Amino acid sequence: MVHRILTVVTEAPSSPAVGGERQGLRELDRVELLADVLADEGAPVPLGSVGTVVAIWAGGAAFEVEFTRPVDALATVDAGLLKVVSRDEPMERTGSSKAS
Template sequence: MSVVAAFARSSPGSPAEIRELDLVRLAVPVRSDAGQDVPAGAVGTVVGIWAGGSGFEVEFSEPFEALATVRSREISDHQPFHG
């Protein structure tokens, strides 16, 4: 199953369901910590949770390697980590 097909739809602004190591998809472009624009639709891994889930530190490997702080409303959907 592809990563794209495995995503569960979540409502933006419902961060309680998102945990560290979950995969998230961007609803809108965001600026990386290094100043690069990560495009909408990019998928990354949550590596930190800020302010009780109002924001997340997300690591992206495509279209380029980047870290970005992402607000819960900027996430379109996510896939829980099953390790």
């Protein structure tokens, strides 16, 4: 039987590394697990799994991550167990796109 420990987050840890720099994770960042975790439904999600941040909890202390491989699951993951593998930068608006 798998037991799940509930962790109450009271303060945010230092931000995870991004390409060697210290930056916070953002929604829609692609992240990699640095340890095995349990999905919210209890399924194991193995070390090295890559997913997408879909929500930020407790000011960045934990993140809701959607995984599709090797398991299709959502997991609430401590910030210290994630590293950014890619980040989409927001597109800049350059004026009106209306045709004359």
